[in-house]
Amino acid sequence: MIVPAFCVLISCVLGNVIQIPVDVVDNGPAMDSEEDRLQNLGLFYQRSINNTRFRYLQLYNPTQFLFSYQDTIYTGTVYVGTPPQRFSVVLDTGSSNFWVPDTSCTGDACKKKRRFNSLASSTYQSTNKRWDIKYGTGDANGFGAKETVGFGGNFSVLKADVGLATRISDFFKNKPLDGILGLAFPRLNKHGTPVFLSAYQQKLIDKKIFTVWMHAVSVRSNGRIGGQITYGGIDETNCNDTIRYIPMLDLTYWIFRTTKFFVDNKEISGSWKAISDTGTSLNHFPEKIYNLILSEIGAKYDSDRDMYYVGCHKRFSYGFESNGERFEIDFENTVLRIRSSCYITIAKMNNNIAPGMPDIIFGVPMIRQYCQVYDMEKERLGFAVANHAGGRRVLVGLIMALYVLLKDL
Helix, strand or coil: CCCCCCCCCCCEEECCEEECCCCCCCCCCCCCCHHHHHHHHHHHHHHCCCCHHHHHHHHCCCEEEEEEECCCEEEEEEEECCCCEEEEEEEECCCCCEEEEECCCCCHHHCCCCCECHHHCCCCEEEEEEEEEEECCEEEEEEEEEEEEEECCCEEEEEEEEEEEEECCHHHCCCCCCEEEECCCHHHCCCCCCHHHHHHHCCCCCCCEEEEEECCCCCCCEEEEEEEEEECCCCCCCECCCCEEEECCCECCEEEEEEEEEECCEEEEEEEEEEECCCCCCEEECHHHHHHHHHHHCCEEECCCCEEEEECCCCCCEEEEECCEEEEECHHHCEEEECCEEEECEEECCCCCCCCCCCEEECHHHHHHEEEEEECCCCEEEEEEECCCCHHHHHHHHHHHHHHHHCCC
16 A cells, blocks of 8 residues: 655765665665566566667667656666676766665664675675675664666676665665665765766766766656666657756766746845756755745645645746756656645755765756766766656667567567
């Protein structure tokens, strides 16, 4: 049964500290979800990738499906080891380490997770290095390894740095994910080389670029297709061909400067550091901006959910300016609809922001509005208007086309 609750996931890294606070309760992992069914096909594709009938597919930038859970958490599938063991992970641009639970993780938080069995893998190599990551609501620790990591059946990275967790925070206990795969800059990774960068170094992708497209499915979604990542280039199917780029402030997070914020016709000027974070469910703002949004739209407070809402008949938008460009987030990507109420997908940043941390975190709501082109080569972030009109039909069409290719093997 799907409980109408919000799943909130925030993943920000400072050094080797990942902060993942949670302020709501969500559902457990999906059983027999669309993700499970589709990945059976994806696993067959991975095992068949060397077949000559598939070599022409490598002419295109590989893509990976994202699966939506209540339109707040988006996961992707990776495979670790030989033969591959499947894991559902948050592909997170707010961190750069990769970890999944190990079979030795026996605490309550691990019991419902997929766990990696090193004894079942012929490519496993222990590095004998311990790691310990501190979280805002707990921690995780374990040991390092070198392993083969497959991205959704598209390509496999050899001897990738993988963290195998022997203990994870209770925060993860009922979340629909097994681990986290970081896609931020290497400087944030204290325990090895990020898997995406290893893929580039092994010439599995042509460029150090990836594009994220997210799509709203339903607040009741439980593992349905909700987007995709394109590795090595631009998503030309789901994203507008006009891309506006913003330079990075430094090479840690995908961090940039904003100089103006507006709600409808009301605006304020300032200077804020903002990041684009696929691992964050809401948009997080400093108190001044947070209060401006709520007051301008006339939002009401729901104490049961600890969130603000408006009637779904109301229309408004808000946005920001950066590098001389204006970016607007429309109503549909600003709210989550539950019955006749529309809940505002914003939260207030902690006032005690540590040095180096952003002032603003743009998460899922902004990324659904604008495809994000994460360009490590030119150290910039691209914004392209996301196409939602036919995106899902395109994805389903690709699945069916792949099925036709596979079924006669």
